Amino acid sequence: ISIFIAPPSFQELRRRLTDRGDTAPEIAERRLRIAAEECRTAEHYHYIVMNDTVDHAADEIQAILTAEACRSAYRFHILKEGL
Numbered sequence: 001i002s003i004f005i006a007p008p009s010f011q012e013l014r015r016r017l018t019d020r021g022d023t024a025p026e027i028a029e030r031r032l033r034i035a036a037e038e039c040r041t042a043e044h045y046h047y048i049v050m051n052d053t054v055d056h057a058a059d060e061i062q063a064i065l066t067a068e069a070c071r072s073a074y075r076f077h078i079l080k081e082g083l
Contacts, residue, residue: 001068003061004045007035008052 007013013035017028042048047064051057068074 001047001064002045003047003049003064004038004042005049005051005057006039006042008050010036 007016010032014028014032017023017031018025023031049057049060049064
């Protein structure tokens, strides 16, 4: 499976990059351009998780992993053995 981790907004991404204080402005601008390019490909991923808070994003990723583990393709063989 593929999961795209997206910023809640570009405004927020810009704020995060600048508020840390460890990223030079020209590097932050380059990273924002790269992020914009990457976001244009998000539709090709199976899932999109908005990284609004670490806890919420982690919960969503865990939910995706749990759902994927429960797919019938992965579990039907257990049922077939009992039939």
